Amino acid sequence: MDGFSSDFSAGGSGGKVDTGTIMEQVKVQIAVANAQELLQRMTDKCFKKCIGKPGSTLDNSEQKCIAMCMDRYMDAWNTVSRTYNSRLQRERARM
Amino acid sequence: MNGQGATADPQLQQFIEIESQKQRFQQLVHQMTEVCWEKCMDKPGPKMDSRTDTCFVYCVERFIDTSQFILNRLEQTQKSKGPFSETISD
Numbered sequence: 184m185d186g187f188s189s190d191f192s193a194g195g196s197g198g199k200v201d202t203g204t205i206m207e208q209v210k211v212q213i214a215v216a217n218a219q220e221l222l223q224r225m226t227d228k229c230f231k232k233c234i235g236k237p238g239s240t241l242d243n244s245e246q247k248c249i250a251m252c253m254d255r256y257m258d259a260w261n262t263v264s265r266t267y268n269s270r271l272q273r274e275r276a277r278m
Numbered sequence: 279m280n281g282q283g284a285t286a287d288p289q290l291q292q293f294i295e296i297e298s299q300k301q302r303f304q305q306l307v308h309q310m311t312e313v314c315w316e317k318c319m320d321k322p323g324p325k326m327d328s329r330t331d332t333c334f335v336y337c338v339e340r341f342i343d344t345s346q347f348i349l350n351r352l353e354q355t356q357k358s359k360g361p362f363s364e365t366i367s368d
Binding site for chain 2: 202205206209210213217220221224228229232233248251252254255256258259260262263264266267268270271
């Protein structure tokens with residue numbers, strides 16, 4: 184994240200940093216941040232669901248559980264996103 | 279130079295506004311998914327059953343209702359009780 188400010192000032196003395204380049208970089212950073220957020224929350228939730236008592240290895244049934252949990256978490260994420268989006272649309276229409 | 283740096287470019291400014299809005303949406307989706315996961319998900323199965331899916335839909339709707347209810351009620355309390363507004367706006 185500390186590369187962010189330096190990118191903006193990179194062209195400071197000379198011309199401007201290309202707006203398109205900045206927008207591309209911001210988009211990439213947003214995508215990375217969102218992926219990290221999802222990864223972190225998913226790991227948290229699926230660890231809680233699937234690892235009862237941590238053993239010496241991640242055993243087969245735990246791995247199966249984690250795989251299913253990941254898929255269900257994505258389903259849940261998509262349902263939440265869809266529901267929230269249609270709610271926003273409804274509220275916008277009412278205004 | 280108006281001392282505002284990046285905001286000087288209107289195209290960039292609009293881009294940042296739209297991306298910020300999208301990001302607020304995404305952030306709330308992350309948050310609600312986490313909250314509703316706790317409420318709705320029992321043991322993750324091979325596929326999402328419709329009962330669980332419905333639970334997620336209701337959960338999102340009621341979460342937003344709750345947020346709006348609390349906001350409204352706080353506003354009302356603020357109006358009726360003068361001194362309270364000072365503590366909340368600090």
